[in-house]
Amino acid sequence: MEHRLSQRIEGQLPILVYKKGMPVGTGEIRDASRRGVFVSTDYSDVRLNQTIQLGFRVPEITEDHQTLSAHVVRRSKDGFGLDFDGAENNTRAIFALIMWLNENTHAAQDG
Template identity: 50%
Template sequence: MEHRLSKRTDGKLGVLVCKRGMPVATGQVRDASNRGLFIATDYNDVQLNQILDLEFGFPDKQEKQFRRLKGLVVRKSENGIGVDFDGVENDSFTILSLIEWLKQHHRSTSHFPVRKQA
């Protein structure tokens, strides 16, 4: 049985995964909470406890500004990666904006298409 410390919000939003500021993969946020999120991706060149930068934008917003969060890799699977926001510095407003956007846009398409690694 899984025990979560915060409620997850399901949704779909394209995300760019970066290591040390360089884009390395695309994926799709599938669920998020105040404490972390799960990214569906076939990218697997990550280690547990590695910090990743996550870049995303809200497709329906007037502004075309991308937002960034940092996440600590806490889970890897063949379907994607789970990242935790604890222990890394993030803007809580950006996290809350992401969760609210996911709540309002359950059927949205990704900004970055998920691509298979070559």
């Protein structure tokens, strides 16, 4: 049984994966919470506990490019899970991401 400390919101948001400030891959956020995200990607050059950055823009909420740092906590053939805990982040960027995913998930389910 899986135990999560915060609810995950499913969605699809394109991202760039950065390592040490350099773009190294692309993918999309498949689900997110205030504690972390799962990134669907073909990029696999990550290891557990490694810190990486995600770059994204939240449509309709901000025109600004957002960047979040996170630690790799899980790897799979489809991507990797990231945890924000212990990484310095702009909480407004996390909030904007969650709000956008939440609004767009409901719109997709309702319509």
